[in-house]
Amino acid sequence: MSSSPLLFSGSSNRALAEEIAKRLKVNLGKALVSKFKNEETRVEIQENVRGREVFVIQSICKAPNGNGVNDAVMEALLMIDALRRASASRITAVIPYYGYAKQDKKTKGREPISAKVMANILKVTGAKRVVTMDLHAAQIQGFFDIPVDNLMAMPTLCNYLKKEGLCDDRIVVVSPDAGGVHRAEIFAKRLNCSLAIVFKRRPEPDVNEVAEIVGDVEGRAAIIVDDMISTGGTLDKAAQAIRRRGATQVYTVATHGIFAGEAIDVLESSEIERIIVTNTLPFPNLEGHPKFIQLSIAQTFADAISRITTNRSVSELFGDDISPFDIAAPEPAAV
Ligand code: R5P
Numbered sequence: 191m192s193s194s195p196l197l198f199s200g201s202s203n204r205a206l207a208e209e210i211a212k213r214l215k216v217n218l219g220k221a222l223v224s225k226f227k228n229e230e231t232r233v234e235i236q237e238n239v240r241g242r243e244v245f246v247i248q249s250i251c252k253a254p255n256g257n258g259v260n261d262a263v264m265e266a267l268l269m270i271d272a273l274r275r276a277s278a279s280r281i282t283a284v285i286p287y288y289g290y291a292k293q294d295k296k297t298k299g300r301e302p303i304s305a306k307v308m309a310n311i312l313k314v315t316g317a318k319r320v321v322t323m324d325l326h327a328a329q330i331q332g333f334f335d336i337p338v339d340n341l342m343a344m345p346t347l348c349n350y351l352k353k354e355g356l357c358d359d360r361i362v363v364v365s366p367d368a369g370g371v372h373r374a375e376i377f378a379k380r381l382n383c384s385l386a387i388v389f390k391r392r393p394e395p396d397v398n399e400v401a402e403i404v405g406d407v408e409g410r411a412a413i414i415v416d417d418m419i420s421t422g423g424t425l426d427k428a429a430q431a432i433r434r435r436g437a438t439q440v441y442t443v444a445t446h447g448i449f450a451g452e453a454i455d456v457l458e459s460s461e462i463e464r465i466i467v468t469n470t471l472p473f474p475n476l477e478g479h480p481k482f483i484q485l486s487i488a489q490t491f492a493d494a495i496s497r498i499t500t501n502r503s504v505s506e507l508f509g510d511d512i513s514p515f516d517i518a519a520p521e522p523a524a525v
Contacts, residue, residue: 195499196239198273199223200248200265201257203472206286207247209488214496219244223265231261233268240277245321245495246270250289250308251448251471259289263308267315274316282498283317284491286470287418287446291326309333321494323470323487324417324445327369339504341494343445343468343487344373348380350466350485351413356441357381362410364388366428374415377443386412388428396421400431408436418446419467422453426460433461446470447484454479 198219199207211218220236248266252258257265266283273281293304305327312320313336320334323341331338351357361383365374367390378385386405390398412432414425419442429440440462447467457465458479467473468487476482490507497504 195495196237196242196244196278197495198235198244198246198269200246200253200262200269201255202251202253202262202265203247203249203286203470205254205472206249206469206486206488206491209469209486210247210284210491210495213488213492221269223269225261231264231268233265233272235269235272235276238276239273241279243280243282243499244273244278245282245284246273246317247284247286247491249287249471250285251287254472262289263311267311270312270315270317280318281316282319282321282495283312284495285320285322286487286491287448288322288325288330291330294327294330303333305330306333319498321491321498323468323490324373326417339494339498341487341490341504342508343470343485343490344376344380345508346468346485346487346490347415347443347445347466348377350483351381351441351443356411356413357383359383360410362386362405362407362412362437364405364407364412364414364428364432366390366414366416366424370416373417377413377415381413383413384410386432388414388431390424390427396423398423398427400427403431403435407432410437411439411441412437414440414442414462416442416444418448419444419453419457419465420448420450422449422456422460425462425465426456429461439463442466445487447473447482449474454482457481 196219197211198221222234224232226232246269250262290304290308319337321339325340363374363378363383364386365371366388386407389402391401392398425442441464443466466483468485473484494504
């Protein structure tokens with residue numbers, strides 16, 4: 191039996207899947223991923239997978255070909271189902287961006303727990319393991335009864351910041367909300383910076399207001415650290431508040447660049463100098479937007495896949511001083 195992993199990709203972030211495959215020195219498995227004329231998702235695995243260790247790489251997000259978030263879910267599920275029925279020995283769902291994570295608890299009556307629904311359908315369909323990155327809330331791991339490796343973009347993002355010289359006691363790392371404090375603390379420790387916290391209120395979904403800032407930002411360059419950028423509102427408002435408090439410059443880093451709606455324009459005209467994200471989601475066309483930087487986390491996924499395939503530790507990838515398993519704390523309920 192071949193020990194090299196077989197990698198398959200849906201359409202949501204094929205560029206990342208190709209990069210991961212290249213770094214593992216394998217080709218992506220042959221599969222047809224398309225739609226029937228009636229818009230239903232159509233999948234066909236086009237090579238033998240019997241007895242093989244397989245990885246299905248699919249971010250839960252919009253695809254460059256126009257397919258929506260829900261198409262990404264269906265593609266992943268149908269690929270997993272097809273692989274299971276074709277007798278793959280173990281199927282790992284590699285979900286660089288785990289969508290549907292924002293509703294991870296009931297904040298009021300009659301709400302779903304969407305992150306749990308995702309976990310249920312992945313498992314029931316046949317995933318035996320999940321590899322993801324910077325879950326919106328670490329406890330989502332507990333929604334699965336199968337192993338979950340929650341990788342971190344932090345080393346990649348910190349290396350970039352260090353190369354740019356953004357790593358000494360003249361810099362302050364800022365969490366844009368209470369839920370992100372633990373993540374920001376880890377960055378501050380890695381970069382030898384101090385820490386500040388913005389407390390935000392969400393009067394309604396996708397809208398936020400800054401309530402208070404704790405910590406000293408005056409006369410310092412600030413790096414706001416977040417897990418995701420959706421509408422850009424959180425970062426825009428946090429940057430305005432920090433600048434009003436006397437920060438000299440504002441940079442932002444986030445793992446997942448969703449850039450929903452008008453986010454690019456909001457951030458382009460914001461007080462933020464540079465917006466740094468990774469390629470867990472495909473980047474929109476940003477020609478003429480020099481503020482935006484995208485870093486690749488393909489090597490982190492390639493390393494994790496290689497270690498899983500050979501039964502080696504995945505947490506070793508992130509050093510001894512932090513746990514990759516508790517980096518994200520839940521955002522408090524909207525108030
Ligand atoms: C919240 O808990 C997250 O960490 C992000 O701050 C938030 O989802 C970003 O959303 P937006 O860009 O729409 O403000």
